[in-house]
Amino acid sequence: MHTVEISHLAKRFGDTQAVANVSFSVQSGEIFGLLGPNGAGKTTTIRMMLDIFKPDSGSVRIFGGKLGLEQKRRIGYLPEERGLYKDQKLEPTLIYLGTLKGLDKKTARRRLTSWLERLDLDEHRHKKVQELSKGMQQKAQIIATLLHDPDLIVVDEPFAALDPVNTRLVKEIMEEQRLAGKSIIMSTHQMYQAEALCSRIVLIDEGQTVLYGTVDEIKRNFAGNAIVVKGQGDFTHLPGVLETRQHNGTWHMSLEIGSDPQTVFSTLAARKGVKIERFELAEPSLDDIFINVVQKGATQLEASHA
Numbered sequence: 001m002h003t004v005e006i007s008h009l010a011k012r013f014g015d016t017q018a019v020a021n022v023s024f025s026v027q028s029g030e031i032f033g034l035l036g037p038n039g040a041g042k043t044t045t046i047r048m049m050l051d052i053f054k055p056d057s058g059s060v061r062i063f064g065g066k067l068g069l070e071q072k073r074r075i076g077y078l079p080e081e082r083g084l085y086k087d088q089k090l091e092p093t094l095i096y097l098g099t100l101k102g103l104d105k106k107t108a109r110r111r112l113t114s115w116l117e118r119l120d121l122d123e124h125r126h127k128k129v130q131e132l133s134k135g136m137q138q139k140a141q142i143i144a145t146l147l148h149d150p151d152l153i154v155v156d157e158p159f160a161a162l163d164p165v166n167t168r169l170v171k172e173i174m175e176e177q178r179l180a181g182k183s184i185i186m187s188t189h190q191m192y193q194a195e196a197l198c199s200r201i202v203l204i205d206e207g208q209t210v211l212y213g214t215v216d217e218i219k220r221n222f223a224g225n226a227i228v229v230k231g232q233g234d235f236t237h238l239p240g241v242l243e244t245r246q247h248n249g250t251w252h253m254s255l256e257i258g259s260d261p262q263t264v265f266s267t268l269a270a271r272k273g274v275k276i277e278r279f280e281l282a283e284p285s286l287d288d289i290f291i292n293v294v295q296k297g298a299t300q301l302e303a304s305h306a
Contacts, residue, residue, distance in 0.1 A: 001063075001064050002025040002026060002027055002061075003026050003027065003028055003062070003063060003151070003152050003183035004024075004025060004026035004049065004060075004061070004062055004152065004183065004185070005025045005059075005060070005061040005062075006022060006023055006024050006025065006045070006049060006058070006059075006060055007023050007058055007059045007060075008021055008022070008023055008057065008058040008059070009021070009022045009023070009045060009048055009055050009057070009058035009059075009060070010022075010055060010056050010057045010058055010207075011041075011044055011048060011053060011055050011056050012056055017207055018041050018044040018207055019041040019044050019045055019048070019055075019204075019207040020041075020206070020207035020208045021058075021207070021208045021209065022041065022045050022058075022202075022204055022207070022208065022209050023058075023209055023212075024202040024209065024212055026152075026183050026185055027183065028151075028181050028182070028183050029178055029179070029181045029182070029183070030178065030183065030184070030198075030199050030200060031174060031175075031178050031184045031186055031197045031198050031199065032183070032184065032185050032186070032198060032199075032200050032201070032202075033186055033187075033188070033194040033197075033198035033200070033201035033202070033215075034046070034185055034186065034187040034188075034201075034202055034204070035187075035188065035189070035191065035194055035201050035202065035203045035204070035286075035290070036189065036203055036204035036205055037189060037205065037290075037294050038189060040204045040205050040206065040207065041204050041206075041207040041208075042156075042187045042204055043080065043156060043187070045204065046077075046154060046156060046185075046187060048060060049062070049154070050067070050072075050075065050077060050154065051067045051072070062075070062152065063151070063152075073101050073102045073148065073150075074150055074151045074152060075150050075151075075152045075153075075154065076101075076145040076146055076148065076150035076152070076153045076154070077145060077154045077155075078141055078142060078144075078145040078153075078154065078155040078156060078158055079141075079156050080156040080157045080160065080187075082137050082138070082141060083141070084129045084137060084140060084141060084144070085129060086128070086129045086130035087128060087129075087130060088128060088129060089125075089126055089127065089128055089129075090121065090124060090125050090126070090127055090128070090129055090132065090140060091109075091112065091116075091125040091126065093129060093140075094108075094112055094140065094143055094144055094147060095108045095109055095112060097144045097147070098111070098112070098144075098147045098148055101147070101148035101150075102148060103147070103148050108147060108148075111147055111149075112143070112147060115143045115146070115147065116143070118169075119139045119140075119142070119143060119166075119169070120139075121136060121139060121140060121143070124136060133161075134161040135161045135162050135163060135166060137161070138158075138160055138161045138162055139162070139166060139170075142155075142158065142170060142173070146173070146177070150182070151182055151183065152182070152183045152184075152185075153174075153177060153182055153183070153184045153185070154184075154185045154187075155174075155184065155185070155186050155187070156187045156188075157187065157188055157189075157190075158170060158174070158186060158188075159188075159190065159193060171196070171197060174186075174197060175197070186198065191285065191286040191287040191289075191290050192285070192286070192287060194215075194286055195215060195285060195286040195287075198215060199214060199215065200212075200213060200214050200215065201213070201215060201218070201286070203289075203290065203293060205293060205294050210293055211289070211293060215286065218286075218289060219283055219284055219286075219289070222284045222288070222289050222292065223281070223283065223284070224255070224261060224281055225254065225255045225256075225257065225259075225284050225288065225289070225292055226252070226253065226254055226255065226281070226282045226283065226284035226285070226288045227252075227253050227255065227261050227264065227279065227280065227281055227282055228250055228251070228252055228253075228278070228279075228280050228281075228282045229250070229251040229253065229268070229276065229278065229279050230249065230250045230251070230276075230277045230278035230279075231274065231275045231276040231277040231278065231279075232273075232274070232275040232277075233271060233273045233274030233275060234271065234273065234274065235251045235253075235268065235274070238253070238264055238267055238268065239263075239264075239267060240255055240256050240259030240260070240263060240264055241253045241254070241255055241256070241259070241264060242254045242255065242256055242291055242292060242295055243288075243291050250278075252282070254284070254288040254291050254292055255292075256292070257292060261281060265279055
């Protein structure tokens with residue numbers, strides 16, 4: 001049984017079609033990426049999934065059915081916007097949020113001690129939330145998300161405001177939750193984070209599902225849409241190339257769908273002052289694929305892979 005089943009969700013706010021047609025499912029024991037550019041409909045989809053918004057059409061099934069109070073208590077949600085009570089002290093705030101998810105105060109306090117120590121917040125437990133740095137507040141919200149040991153964990157931009165050390169720590173925690181059989185939905189526009197953590201993804205653009213599947217399958221489908229070039233001269237502004245970026249003396253290029261790498265090579269070879277030392281196809285990153293899909297649009301994508 002899938003933990004989450006989303007089918008053809010749609011939601012309009014006035015003249016704005018926030019979500020038009022989104023479908024995906026999430027299994028136990030996986031980190032699932034809900035990806036897309038800003039304004040694509042990711043947060044609206046999450047809010048419909050969690051029964052914060054009612055969809056205009058489509059269906060949501062969580063734990064095999066509709067969401068009731070008991071099912072909601074099995075969910076941990078980290079919103080992108082910080083939602084802690086800023087003028088309250090950290091420890092009682094987190095204990096209170098734990099009781100809202102069904103924990104008694106004694107259990108919540110015992111679990112909280114362990115989490116505060118692990119996330120290096122123990123010495124700050126008596127401070128008001130507003131006295132904490134943005135990174136500390138983010139870690140506090142992560143604790144609030146996990147304190148009641150949820151079966152479904154939904155995190156919206158979980159690495160916001162975190163330094164590299166704490167980003168690595170949160171990644172470790174998410175992997176531990178996955179190994180414990182939890183379902184994790186991670187919404188982000190940071191493709192490299194999704195690529196490192198997620199086994200499957202859905203990419204939403206303009207409120208619609210435009211890519212859905214395992215990361216490996218999607219990369220195979222886009223093989224030939226990324227090249228690596230090393231040499232001397234001007235490697236920018238090439239026909240058929242969506243983006244060119246340089247890293248450590250090597251040029252990485254994301255190609256348009258249908259663009260022929262051999263044509264790119266011929267164009268470069270014909271340029272004055274260009275010397276090619278290395279030219280090869282590369283496995284596209286999710287970032288390459290993201291740029292390709294979002295810039296070219298879902299219609300051309302579907303036609304290309306039909």
